[in-house]
Amino acid sequence: MKTYQTVILLCFFSMLFYNCSLPADDEEKRGLNGEDTITSELPWEGETDKFTINSKGIHLNDPQEDAGTAYVTIPSTSVKNTRWEFGVHLTFNPSANNYARFYLTSSSNILSGDLNGYYIQIGGTKDNVTLYRQNGEQSKLLASGRELMKGDSSPKLYIKVECDNNGYWTFWTRRESENEYVKEKQIKDTDIQTSRYCGIYCIYTKTRCKGFTFHHIQLSNDVETNTTPDETPDNPGTDLPDNPDTPESPELPEDVRGMLLFNEIMYNNATDGAEYVEIYNPTEQAIILPALYLYKMYESGTVYSTTILSNEESSDPLTIPSKGYLCFSKYPGKVIRKHKVNGENLIEITKFPALNNDGGYLALSSSKKPEKGHTFDTCCFRDEMHDSDNQKTTGISLEKKSPELSSLNKNWRSSKHATGGTPGIKNR
Template sequence: MKIYKALLLLSLFMTLIYSCSLPADDEEKETYLEEEDNATAELPWEGETDKFTINAKEGVRLDAPQENGGTAFITIPSTTVRNTRWEFGVHLTFNPSSKNYARFYLASSSNILSGNLNGYYVQIGGVKDNVALYRQNGEQRKLLASGRELMKGNNSPRLYIKVECDNNGYWTFWTRLESENEYTKEKQVKDTDIQSSVCSGIYCVYTKTRSQGFTFHHVQLTNNIETTPNPDDTPDKPETPVDPVLPDYPEEVRGILSFNEVMYDNATDGAEYIELYNPSGITVFVPALKLIRYVDTGSNSTETKTTVILQQPDGNQEISIPPYGYICLTKSAATLIRKHKVSKETIIEISNFPKLTNEDSYLAIMTNEEKSRLIDKCSYFESMHSSSNKRHQGISLEKLSPELPSSTRKNWHSSKDSTGGTPGKINSRE
């Protein structure tokens, strides 16, 4: 009975969307844009629907709270992979980047698109201003086929995308800008790794200024497509796996960032944190950082206490620090914002941020590579505080000058800020 109901739902779903196809290439675009998109609005969307506006006028538009950035997704039931065509239109109000891009999941084993899953998706934007086809296996993503950079230099791209997977596992995708009269065939590739699905869906990665800048419309799924046993063109082999978002570390990492403040003995209403400073005139982008805490055991030897990889909650996003700017890494961003009355823009919450403890220690910030490279190091000792208090709970150690070496203990003093620290902003002693 459950199987029968699922097939009935899928049949009704396919009938509904089949009745409203994308316009033919020779139709007037102006007429098409004026048409209401009832089919997309009436699809059984699930997931984070509170972050989207869904109606016949717009289709599906991201409408997340503007004070926040992050990710958002919605899904529709879809159990087919082979013998399926996906079509949709997309409009962005910005030029996509590694911080603002979208994915349309053609097939997914999970209706939680922000987690691990097995499936296929089309990515719109990222490091390149193109459309690309990917396969995802758990946390791993493999680039199958990359299209032209048709959105390059476009601050309001409008385009249409069509993808087919035939019965033999040949994937073909086409793109068309709104200004173009015909679809352009991008690539064809054979991939049969994943053969089942529970849903299709939309997944957006965005900053707060782009929280309303993604629109998908005229979403259509159809079956019974033509199967080509022997394609005229030799299908591409899947391309070398790449990460579409994470940047590489600079060739020289020593000194690109420096420690600037450490809160290791937080107040009961506060949280531990480290603050980093960018001493250069350019923005620094890194995919992740490795934080090591170690202690001196005497006889010129040390003992490592903790080693933790620090990265954004969404592993596809880089950590960026503006020129001469600050970022603060902590386990609880909300606590720091409330306690120290600072802007959320410079606070990054790291779920696995380690406990620093009150033990006199050394910290090293390094690259997260097979052969890690040192970026900067410092120490925090109770004796480095400039006040005469026996204990300095709730008071951070700050640099007098962020430009001077972090290893110079005389360059560190107790914070003079009334809240006990200045996470993510200029130090109280500067």
């Protein structure tokens, strides 16, 4: 029965999308205000309550009006010999906390979880369009486009992607003001050859919960099968000849907010444990810095203590891998024994500041001075933020419910782990 339903859906998509491409000339160009019956008629599923789907496309409209993520999918088994084309309009300039993904292929209809597939990312730490492959929870950058959204507070784009029979992926972009597509990059990748869904995934803060619109979404299966690269494929993993194993780090923008986030704080440790602060990298690239700076602040935001976070025993820079963790403590040995972790992501800081058991305020910065734009994240910690049934807080860390979201008080909870914390590893 499932096979029969799949065949019916494939036939439906073939008839609906076959050879449908956006016109290039001005007279026929379709913008955001044009009718888009194709997108609205697709069989969307998932978190449809967070979107408005009508003749103008599919628009994020989170009824909670809060920070979060949202996704919708449609069935699609297309990978090779396929063209994907869509328009996107953002009402803001994207950032590390506000960006979108269009999943070209996916093994799962839950785009917020582990899956195998390819996706186009719109924005992030840079104002460009990029192609990624995702295996489980790990994403690999395949190709980066021009920074066509830089300085644009309301970017309107069209994006076209093709995968041919030989596994060559090519993508193009076009601003609404441009008459023709600009070829961005091309790369061969055949790591994933099957799909079950394609879809849209938005990551946003409270002020952007209504700022995403996708429209004129089209697929077709008429791509030529004899593509050969006309230039050197984009491969970020091969441009570091001195140390090919070193991950690429993005150049820090003027405003680094959200590129690194607090993720776990042990401020009232057990006698056999130690205080620690854990950070998380929500971006798609490793971040490499010679040092970080941890501020202790008053509620007013005034800084009264600054601690340098660095590798004290070597000149190696700090490396926080994409979707990875780094934890700092004065006594990493105690942390390892207490919480039964391997210590791979623990850094010893001999001058690690004492954290007040009554709570406090912290900030993480790329600068020794609290300058505008250099602060990655700020957070509060206090007993009232715990959610333990027995109200016990000694020896139990505060951890993020959703690591990729902002450090609002309601995004914290008591660690559920049997040891009271998960320093350097995923919250459990």
